[in-house]
Amino acid sequence: MAESAAAEVSRSPGRWRLWRAVFALGSDPQLAVSIAMIFLMAVAILGAGFLTSANPTAGDIVNRLLPPSWAHPFGTDQLGRDVFARVLFGGRISVPAAIVVVLFGATFGTALGAIAGSGGRLIDEIVMRITDVVLAFPVIVLAMAVSAALGASLVNGVIALGAVWWPTYVRVCRGMILELREKGYVIAARSAGRSRVAVLFRVILPNVIPALSVMAAVDVGRAILNFSILSFLGLGVRPPVPEWGSMVASGVEVMDQWWVATFPGLAILAVVFAFNLLGDSVRDALDPWVSGRR
Amino acid sequence: MIGYVLRRFALLVPILLGITFVTFMVSRAIPTDPVVAALGQQAADHPKIVASYRERWGLNKPLLVQYAVYLKNLLHGDLGESIYTHRPVAEDLVSYMPATIELASFTIVLSALISVPLGVLAAIKRGTFVDLAVRLLTLVGVAMPIFWLALAALELFYFRFGIVPGPGRLSPSLNPPPTVTGLYTVDSLFAGRWRTFYSAASHLILPSLILATWSAGTLTRMTRTSMLLVLPQSFLNTARSKGASETYTILRHAIPNAVIPVITILGLVYGDLLTGVILIETLFSWPGIGHYAYAAAIYADFPAIIGITLVFGVSYSLLNLGVDIIYAVLDPRIRSAMSLGRR
Numbered sequence: 001m002a003e004s005a006a007a008e009v010s011r012s013p014g015r016w017r018l019w020r021a022v023f024a025l026g027s028d029p030q031l032a033v034s035i036a037m038i039f040l041m042a043v044a045i046l047g048a049g050f051l052t053s054a055n056p057t058a059g060d061i062v063n064r065l066l067p068p069s070w071a072h073p074f075g076t077d078q079l080g081r082d083v084f085a086r087v088l089f090g091g092r093i094s095v096p097a098a099i100v101v102v103l104f105g106a107t108f109g110t111a112l113g114a115i116a117g118s119g120g121r122l123i124d125e126i127v128m129r130i131t132d133v134v135l136a137f138p139v140i141v142l143a144m145a146v147s148a149a150l151g152a153s154l155v156n157g158v159i160a161l162g163a164v165w166w167p168t169y170v171r172v173c174r175g176m177i178l179e180l181r182e183k184g185y186v187i188a189a190r191s192a193g194r195s196r197v198a199v200l201f202r203v204i205l206p207n208v209i210p211a212l213s214v215m216a217a218v219d220v221g222r223a224i225l226n227f228s229i230l231s232f233l234g235l236g237v238r239p240p241v242p243e244w245g246s247m248v249a250s251g252v253e254v255m256d257q258w259w260v261a262t263f264p265g266l267a268i269l270a271v272v273f274a275f276n277l278l279g280d281s282v283r284d285a286l287d288p289w290v291s292g293r294r
Numbered sequence: 295m296i297g298y299v300l301r302r303f304a305l306l307v308p309i310l311l312g313i314t315f316v317t318f319m320v321s322r323a324i325p326t327d328p329v330v331a332a333l334g335q336q337a338a339d340h341p342k343i344v345a346s347y348r349e350r351w352g353l354n355k356p357l358l359v360q361y362a363v364y365l366k367n368l369l370h371g372d373l374g375e376s377i378y379t380h381r382p383v384a385e386d387l388v389s390y391m392p393a394t395i396e397l398a399s400f401t402i403v404l405s406a407l408i409s410v411p412l413g414v415l416a417a418i419k420r421g422t423f424v425d426l427a428v429r430l431l432t433l434v435g436v437a438m439p440i441f442w443l444a445l446a447a448l449e450l451f452y453f454r455f456g457i458v459p460g461p462g463r464l465s466p467s468l469n470p471p472p473t474v475t476g477l478y479t480v481d482s483l484f485a486g487r488w489r490t491f492y493s494a495a496s497h498l499i500l501p502s503l504i505l506a507t508w509s510a511g512t513l514t515r516m517t518r519t520s521m522l523l524v525l526p527q528s529f530l531n532t533a534r535s536k537g538a539s540e541t542y543t544i545l546r547h548a549i550p551n552a553v554i555p556v557i558t559i560l561g562l563v564y565g566d567l568l569t570g571v572i573l574i575e576t577l578f579s580w581p582g583i584g585h586y587a588y589a590a591a592i593y594a595d596f597p598a599i600i601g602i603t604l605v606f607g608v609s610y611s612l613l614n615l616g617v618d619i620i621y622a623v624l625d626p627r628i629r630s631a632m633s634l635g636r637r
Binding site for chain 2: 141
């Protein structure tokens, strides 16, 4: 059973957790496959310099648009740059960018959710109405507006997505806190005379943050996809920086040379798929809390 | 029930105010002079034109007053003029809307036709190879960079094999049907023009199939989960013990009950659909809101961007409201919970 193994790990305490996790990987092929995929891709991206000697940004006009071969496993693009090297080094743009977006969204969203969930009714109402407003924005449209206002670049793309990435975390965090507030040990801590802030930081948040971290880890896939969309539309990273979305966009000009657009697209699909697979395995472990949102 | 609906409508007001406020402030944060951006350098050299433009949009007043002026104009249906098309934004939105509605509706119907059978099949065959295949397929679908899929599909099915028509809503040799609804497939039927109908429908197939990738993935997963919750319930055994065949029990009793909760994630699907519409309309030269949004973003056309976010925000909020009401109507348990007070 894929789901129960992950659930068991999240429940098991202290020093047994690592052993349980290793054991769970053996009994849960889906979880194992997704973690292996993410691990392999992380190694390929971090060790890009060892896997290829080609320079991802150096053009070689004589060898432009070569089909895949041993020398160039993914072929070369219009400027003779090695597509394999660009896909590997491109991961150093797309993946960290997505992680920053998610980290910001999760931190900011969790903080707002904690304020809404443990503050008074008025504060709660105000925070949630603001969240509703941002939630009513289509992510990409607002991100497009922000990067249109600031100009297209890597940093602005990250700012644009980060600005709209937090509302889900507010909702989930607040929902979990509202649920926890009724739990016996929280009531006990409060009646033992601990201040509201102490209860929030010492008792409630330690119970909320693990689940939110898992949610954030899984969210990286979605952020990579959205970031690549922004770049594909010309509103994120600009050439010549290798980024998967903008590489697909530049492949549009040379569709007869299929490899130029195909491999960066496959890279997006593979990474996002791996994160989704991971998310699918751990979802049930989260469910008792996540179901707390509306 | 009516009280609930009214209260939800009242909640729309602060959301819409917030949407216009945020976009308005973003638009004022850009370094370019809005007057030059809107009028062009030539007109901006004439002090009279500039003065009348500043007057109309209150540009010489504080930011909050400018926002109030914008709201006042908005209530009169004046969203300003698009910097890119030089037409009133409201007019642009109305003329681009039908193409998007046609594409999106076709996509939703298509995703429902794909995902309900697939989700039900996976649930019935739980744990088998079929289930695994369906689940992997949906995970791939949700992870798909659809702009990439669209490029590949256009290259293969249009340029190489020629089995689908190319970009656009109609063959260039045909005139659009007389406008009734603005949906070419419907209008051509009204006019009795079969060739136009055939052309419009065949132009819809490829873009909506690709657009359906995300929504079909999400809906299939939801249908499967929902079906798994329904299948062990005892009312199905009641139906079986009354002599109903297994097929009849599934079709008549299990599926209708499994589909109801799926409605609640339409809001989520809608968000994906909007993102997809921008990509697919741009790639397929589909003259809809998505294409307009892309052009607006590229040219930093803020009057248009505010108009578009407003349309998207309103439709998102109305959709969520509609989903909640439909859900309450279909499920008596929610209805009674709602009349007891706040959810």
